Amino acid sequence: MSSGKALVVFKDALLRPQHHGKNLFTNPLSLDILPTQKWAVTGTHKSRLLQALAGQFTAVPASSRTYPFLENKVWPATACSLIMFDTDIKPAYLAARYEFFREAEDADLESFLRSAFHADKTDTAAIEKQEKVFNEVVDRLGLRQLLKQWVVTLSNGQNRRARIARGLLKSPRILLADEPFLGLDPGATENLANMLGELYPNPYVILGLRAHEPVPSWITHMAVADENGIVDAGTKEAVAPTIKKLIDQRNALFHDVEPFDFEAAGMTPPLREGVESIIDIDHATIQYEDRMVINDLKWVVKRGDRWHLRGNNGSGKSTLLSMLTADHPKSWNSKIKMFDEPRKVGKHNYFSINRAIGHASPEIHAIFPKTLKARSAAATGFTVGSFLPPAASAHVAGGLNKEQMYERVNKLLEYFKVDGNTTFGDLTLNDQKVVLFIRAIIRNPEILILDEAFSAMNDESIFRCKKFVDEWGGTVIAIGHVNDEIPRCDKYIRLHGGHTKPEQGLVE
Numbered sequence: 001m002s003s004g005k006a007l008v009v010f011k012d013a014l015l016r017p018q019h020h021g022k023n024l025f026t027n028p029l030s031l032d033i034l035p036t037q038k039w040a041v042t043g044t045h046k047s048r049l050l051q052a053l054a055g056q057f058t059a060v061p062a063s064s065r066t067y068p069f070l071e072n073k074v075w076p077a078t079a080c081s082l083i084m085f086d087t088d089i090k091p092a093y094l095a096a097r098y099e100f101f102r103e104a105e106d107a108d109l110e111s112f113l114r115s116a117f118h119a120d121k122t123d124t125a126a127i128e129k130q131e132k133v134f135n136e137v138v139d140r141l142g143l144r145q146l147l148k149q150w151v152v153t154l155s156n157g158q159n160r161r162a163r164i165a166r167g168l169l170k171s172p173r174i175l176l177a178d179e180p181f182l183g184l185d186p187g188a189t190e191n192l193a194n195m196l197g198e199l200y201p202n203p204y205v206i207l208g209l210r211a212h213e214p215v216p217s218w219i220t221h222m223a224v225a226d227e228n229g230i231v232d233a234g235t236k237e238a239v240a241p242t243i244k245k246l247i248d249q250r251n252a253l254f255h256d257v258e259p260f261d262f263e264a265a266g267m268t269p270p271l272r273e274g275v276e277s278i279i280d281i282d283h284a285t286i287q288y289e290d291r292m293v294i295n296d297l298k299w300v301v302k303r304g305d306r307w308h309l310r311g312n313n314g315s316g317k318s319t320l321l322s323m324l325t326a327d328h329p330k331s332w333n334s335k336i337k338m339f340d341e342p343r344k345v346g347k348h349n350y351f352s353i354n355r356a357i358g359h360a361s362p363e364i365h366a367i368f369p370k371t372l373k374a375r376s377a378a379a380t381g382f383t384v385g386s387f388l389p390p391a392a393s394a395h396v397a398g399g400l401n402k403e404q405m406y407e408r409v410n411k412l413l414e415y416f417k418v419d420g421n422t423t424f425g426d427l428t429l430n431d432q433k434v435v436l437f438i439r440a441i442i443r444n445p446e447i448l449i450l451d452e453a454f455s456a457m458n459d460e461s462i463f464r465c466k467k468f469v470d471e472w473g474g475t476v477i478a479i480g481h482v483n484d485e486i487p488r489c490d491k492y493i494r495l496h497g498g499h500t501k502p503e504q505g506l507v508e
């Protein structure tokens with residue numbers, strides 16, 4: 001496919017959003033991407049640069065951004081497939097993932113993937129080629145056995161692989177993927193990195209990576225972008241000092257974060273006296289039809305414990321957490337004890353269970369309403385099991401009135417540097433994740449569940465959240481594939497997705 005002509009050329013290009021005039025980078029961009037070079041972009045504004053490379057935004061003058069390798073009449077924005085992992089597959093509510101009943105508009109994975117096809121149905125050669133690509137992509141991304149599964153039931157890592165597959169099935173000339181390895185387990189990361197390298201140049205691939213992330217060995221060139229524009233670009237070796245500087249700045253950030261004043265916010269350690277086991281699961285098993293997901297789990301969480309819940313994508317981590325939060329139909333099981341009491345219908349309900357729990361996860365993010373102001377969005381954490389801010393008369397454990405609740409919200413928003421007046425949907429992805437973290441912690445819960453809660457946050461927010469949780473006094477259960485993105489933990493439990501019993505130990 002390679003014609004030798006450049007893929008993308010920016011020549012003093014000013015980039016602007018379609019409908020208003022402010023430049024997206026302060027300085028004009030200049031960059032040549034040749035077909036023999038394999039690029040990754042990084043830096044604070046890498047996503048914006050990827051969007052610009054994918055033909056989004058208006059280039060001024062129009063001739064300052066060209067795609068010389070494309071034939072006339074091919075529209076760059078359709079020749080490029082940009083995959084960015086904000087949340088766009090939404091179940092209507094949290095428990096929907098685990099329910100048997102499906103709405104007509106829910107799609108199984110195969111239909112979801114095939115909806116990317118656009119070949120003329122009478123063109124048998126094109127159809128045949130599509131099928132070949134379909135089979136190859138499905139097998140290489142380990143999706144074959146999931147094809148009949150509803151998309152909403154896929155685990156986060158499976159969902160990511162599905163979206164990368166769909167991006168590839170659109171047969172783009174250039175595939176641009178922003179942080180494609182985020183949330184993937186190490187095996188899936190290696191597999192995907194190899195696959196993208198082997199596919200090149202069908203399609204050409206441009207990756208967006210965080211500066212401290214390992215760079216796939218086949219990448220030859222890197223560009224670094226910040227708010228001013230492209231600050232460095234060239235061979236991987238030539239750009240290495242700039243990237244090292246970014247990593248050093250990042251590490252320094254962690255030491256610069258000031259501690260949060262828990263006492264001033266009235267958030268003293270929420271450890272219930274006289275109760276040893278916060279959670280006690282006695283030999284529980286979960287399976288879907290013939291697929292065992294959780295195999296004979298025996299797990300005791302003691303007050304003040306800090307657990308890292310580990311396991312490959314699809315090994316059952318979120319399923320286990322959904323049993324704790326009563327989002328899973330199998331939650332109503334006397335094999336699950338909380339605070340030494342076996343769970344019983346009639347005695348316990350969703351609200352009584354979740355009163356003790358603060359929870360942030362990609363699933364909550366996917367269904368969270370976009371229209372609340374950030375301040376009200378964070379305050380919804382005071383209302384158990386609801387996305388509504390607390391009513392004027394509301395009191396939470398600890399007896400706060402509305403004014404005191406918002407005083408705590410404001411302290412946290414200030415510490416985490418989020419503007420409380422901005423509407424949730426208008427916040428950056430980073431700030432949305434931070435607001436959902438604040439929402440999880442706002443009630444000072446006895447148990448804090450962080451399911452990939454820090455992934456997709458920027459470095460400063462990750463460090464602030466980690467410092468906060470490290471110094472907070474309650475019981476913590478955290479999921480994260482990258483150690484960098486979980487708070488301090490002292491014990492771990494590793495799930496194996498039903499093949500083998502879970503294993504437990506002390507964090508090394």
Ligand SMILES: Nc1ncnc2c1ncn2[C@@H]1O[C@H](COP(=O)(O)OP(=O)(O)OP(=O)(O)O)[C@@H](O)[C@H]1O
Binds near residue numbers: 158293315318320
């Ligand atoms: N309703 C369902 N029907 C069938 N399979 C399901 C259903 N819900 C979940 N699964 C499957 O159960 C397995 C466990 O999913 P879970 O989300 O718990 O994994 P996970 O360990 O959290 O993965 P990840 O690291 O990717 O987030 C996956 O294979 C998923 O596809």
